[in-house]
Amino acid sequence: MSAEEKLKSLNLTLPPAPQPIGNYVPYRIGGGLLFLSGVGPRRPDGGIETGKVGGGVSVADAYQHARLCGLNLLVNMRAALGSLDRVDTILKVLGMVNGTPEFTEQPKVIDGCTDLFVEIFGENGRPARSAVGMGSLPRNITVEIEAVVLIRG
Numbered sequence: 001m002s003a004e005e006k007l008k009s010l011n012l013t014l015p016p017a018p019q020p021i022g023n024y025v026p027y028r029i030g031g032g033l034l035f036l037s038g039v040g041p042r043r044p045d046g047g048i049e050t051g052k053v054g055g056g057v058s059v060a061d062a063y064q065h066a067r068l069c070g071l072n073l074l075v076n077m078r079a080a081l082g083s084l085d086r087v088d089t090i091l092k093v094l095g096m097v098n099g100t101p102e103f104t105e106q107p108k109v110i111d112g113c114t115d116l117f118v119e120i121f122g123e124n125g126r127p128a129r130s131a132v133g134m135g136s137l138p139r140n141i142t143v144e145i146e147a148v149v150l151i152r153g
Contacts, residue, residue, distance in 0.1 A: 003084035006120050007074075014075045015044040021138065027080040034080050034087075034149040038096070039072040040141035041065035050140040054103030062142050066095065066112030069145040073113070074120070077149060088152040090117050090127040096144045098137040106131040113145050 001009065018039055020026055028035045041049035049065040051057040057065075078084055095110030097103070110131040117125030127147065137144050 003087060003120050007084065010119060012071065013044070014071055014078065015042065016046075017075050017079050018042050018072050026076045029080060029151070032151050033091070034077065034151055036073055036076050036080075036147045036149065038094075038144040038146040039069050039076065040138070040144050041068040042072055043068060048139060049142050051098070051142055052100050052103075053097050053109060053142055054100040054105075057142050059105050059108050062097065062109040063112035065142045066109050066145060067116050068112075069095075069143055070113035070116035073145060073147055074116075081151065084120065086152050087121060087124075087149055089124040089150040090114075090121060090147060091150050092148040093117075093127045093129045094146050095129065095131045096134045096137060097131065098135075098140065098142050098144075099133045101135075103133060106133050109143060110145065112143075 024037055026037050053062040077087055093114060095113060097106045097109050114127060114129060
C-alpha cells in the first residue's frame with residue numbers, strides 16, 4: 001500500500017500547510033534529501049497547543065501534540081514532493097519538548113510523531129532520532145519537531 005493510500009486507510013486528514021513564522025522556508029531539497037524546518041502542534045483549525053509538559057500538560061496530551069507535529073511535517077513533505085509516495089525513508093527526526101526542568105520523558109512524547117511515521121511508511125518511517133527537553137519554545141508551544149527525509153528515485 002502506498003503512503004498516500006495508507007493515509008486514506010487510516011482516515012487521516014492533513015491540515016492546511018503551516019506558514020513560517022519568521023525569515024525561513026518550510027523545507028529545502030538538496031542532494032536527494034528533503035530538510036524540513038521545525039513545526040509545532042498546530043491543529044487543523046489553526047490553533048496551537050501550548051504549555052509545559054510535566055507542569056500542566058500530561059505526557060499523553062504531549063504525545064498527541066507530537067502527532068500533530070507529524071501531520072504538519074507530512075503536509076510539508078507533500079508540498080515539497082507533490083506526493084508522500086516520493087518519500088523513501090525518514091532518516092532523522094529532532095524532537096524538542098517544552099518541559100519543566102525535572103521532566104525526563106521526552107522520548108515518550110516524540111513517539112507521537114515517529115509512531116505516526118511508522119504507521120504511514122512502515123519500517124522506512126522509523127528514523128534515527130533525538131528527543132530533547134527545552135526551557136522554552138516559540139509561542140510557548142509544547143513540542144517542535146524537524147526531520148530529514150530521503151527522496152525516492
